Amino acid sequence: QGYYALSRWPALLASLPEPVFFQQEGTVILWHRQDAGEAKRFSALLAAVGERLPHLPKPQQLDAQALAELEPSLAGRFGQGLYLPQEGQLDNRQLLAALLAKLRQHGVEVEWGRPWDLEQARAWQEQTGGWVLDCRGLGSRKEWGGQAPLRGVRGEVVRLYAPEVSLRRPTRLLHPRYPIYIAPKPGHLFVVGATEIESEDRSPVSVRSALELLSAAYAVHPAFAEARILELGSQCRPTLADHLPAVVERSPRLLQINGLYRHGFLISPAIHDAVLEYLHHGSCRLAQQLGIPFQVQAAPLAGESLSPCVS
Ligand SMILES: Cc1cc2nc3c(=O)[nH]c(=O)nc-3n(C[C@H](O)[C@H](O)[C@H](O)COP(=O)(O)OP(=O)(O)OC[C@H]3O[C@@H](n4cnc5c(N)ncnc54)[C@H](O)[C@@H]3O)c2cc1C
The missing domain is CATH 3.30.9.10 (D-Amino Acid Oxidase, subunit A, domain 2)
Incomplete structure (x- = not known):
C-alpha cells in the first residue's frame, strides 16, 4: 500500500492549489552499538518483506564513508547504517491546508466542531441518496466493536x-x-x-x-x-487488531474507513483510489490487489449484512 501510494503522491499534490513539500530521497537508518540486535532483527524483517515483494527497492548497507557521502553532517558519528532508497516524505500540515483550499475551490461546505453520529449520517444518506465516507477515527469506535475492536x-x-x-x-x-x-x-x-x-x-x-525523543535527536x-x-x-x-486499515460499507452507500494507525499519510492515496474505484465502478479490484480489507453490503438494501468485496 505504501509503495503504491508513493507513486501516486506527486500527481495528487500537483492537483492541489497550494504547494506541499514532498521529496523522495530515501531514508537513513542508524543505531547505537548496544542496539545491534535490534538492527539485525530489523534487517531480517526488511529481507523478508523484500522476498515477498521483490519489486521494492533493496535496502543498502552503509559504512561510515557511504553514510558521510549521503548525509555529510553525520560524517564521523556512526560507523554503519542502512539506506532505504526511494522512501518519501511530505509536509503533513501543508497538505491539510492545501486540501482545505481545494475543497473551498470546489465550493464544498465545511462544518467545524459539529460532531455527527452514524444515525445522522445514515439519515442524510437516505434523504439525499449520496455517499457517506465516515473517517471519524476513534469517534466511530462504537461500530468497530466485536472481536477486533478499534x-x-x-x-x-x-x-x-x-x-x-x-x-x-x-x-x-x-x-x-x-x-x-x-x-x-x-x-x-x-x-x-x-x-x-x-x-x-x-x-x-x-x-x-520527551527525554527519549530529544536524546535520540541529540545522539544523531x-x-x-x-x-x-x-x-x-x-x-x-x-488502530485495528491487525494494524491494517479497513473499509466497511456499514449500510448502503455509507462507507466507514478506519484503522490507519501510524500510516495515515503514508497510505492514504491507496485507500483513496480503492474507495473511489468502488464508488464509481462498484469494484474492489485495487483493494484486493493492495490487500486492503474491504467489506460491502451483501445485497443492496439488506442492511448490516456484510461480505468481503470481490472484484
Ligand atoms: C504522533 C503521531 C505520529 C504520526 N506519524 C505519522 C507518520 O509518520 N506517517 C504517517 O503516514 N502518518 C502519521 N500519523 C498520522 C496517523 O497515521 C493518522 O492520523 C491516523 O492514521 C488516523 O488518521 P484518520 O484521519 O483516519 O483519523 P484521525 O486523525 O483520528 O481523524 C479523525 C477525525 O474525525 C474527527 N471526529 C471524531 N469524531 C467525530 C464525530 N462524531 N463527528 C465529526 N468528526 C469527528 C476527529 O476530531 C478527527 O479530526 C501520525 C499520527 C500521530 C498521532
Missing part, C-alpha cells in the same frame, strides 16, 4: 527549530521500544517522533517520552542541543 495508540512528537543542523532526508534511529524518526522540513524545522504507547491517554507529552547530531522546542504534541492513532 483502539487508540498514543503517539508523541516534538517539533524543533535547529538552524545548525542540516539533514537531507528522514533519519531513523532504531530503538528497543519503537523506531524514532527525525524528519527534516524546509527552514531547518525537524519533527522528531513518534512514541508508540498502548494507551488512549491524550494528556500532554510525558517527561520520559549534537547541534540539536541548541535547537529550540517549538511544540510538544500527543495524539491517539485509531
Whole structure:
C-alpha cells in the first residue's frame, strides 16, 4: 500500500492549489552499538518483506564513508547504517491546508466542531441518496466493536527549530521500544517522533517520552542541543487488531474507513483510489490487489449484512 501510494503522491499534490513539500530521497537508518540486535532483527524483517515483494527497492548497507557521502553532517558519528532508497516524505500540515483550499475551490461546505453520529449520517444518506465516507477515527469506535475492536495508540512528537543542523532526508534511529524518526522540513524545522504507547491517554507529552525523543535527536547530531522546542504534541492513532486499515460499507452507500494507525499519510492515496474505484465502478479490484480489507453490503438494501468485496 505504501509503495503504491508513493507513486501516486506527486500527481495528487500537483492537483492541489497550494504547494506541499514532498521529496523522495530515501531514508537513513542508524543505531547505537548496544542496539545491534535490534538492527539485525530489523534487517531480517526488511529481507523478508523484500522476498515477498521483490519489486521494492533493496535496502543498502552503509559504512561510515557511504553514510558521510549521503548525509555529510553525520560524517564521523556512526560507523554503519542502512539506506532505504526511494522512501518519501511530505509536509503533513501543508497538505491539510492545501486540501482545505481545494475543497473551498470546489465550493464544498465545511462544518467545524459539529460532531455527527452514524444515525445522522445514515439519515442524510437516505434523504439525499449520496455517499457517506465516515473517517471519524476513534469517534466511530462504537461500530468497530466485536472481536477486533478499534483502539487508540498514543503517539508523541516534538517539533524543533535547529538552524545548525542540516539533514537531507528522514533519519531513523532504531530503538528497543519503537523506531524514532527525525524528519527534516524546509527552514531547518525537524519533527522528531513518534512514541508508540498502548494507551488512549491524550494528556500532554510525558517527561520520559520527551527525554527519549530529544536524546535520540541529540545522539544523531549534537547541534540539536541548541535547537529550540517549538511544540510538544500527543495524539491517539485509531488502530485495528491487525494494524491494517479497513473499509466497511456499514449500510448502503455509507462507507466507514478506519484503522490507519501510524500510516495515515503514508497510505492514504491507496485507500483513496480503492474507495473511489468502488464508488464509481462498484469494484474492489485495487483493494484486493493492495490487500486492503474491504467489506460491502451483501445485497443492496439488506442492511448490516456484510461480505468481503470481490472484484
Ligand atoms: C504522533 C503521531 C505520529 C504520526 N506519524 C505519522 C507518520 O509518520 N506517517 C504517517 O503516514 N502518518 C502519521 N500519523 C498520522 C496517523 O497515521 C493518522 O492520523 C491516523 O492514521 C488516523 O488518521 P484518520 O484521519 O483516519 O483519523 P484521525 O486523525 O483520528 O481523524 C479523525 C477525525 O474525525 C474527527 N471526529 C471524531 N469524531 C467525530 C464525530 N462524531 N463527528 C465529526 N468528526 C469527528 C476527529 O476530531 C478527527 O479530526 C501520525 C499520527 C500521530 C498521532
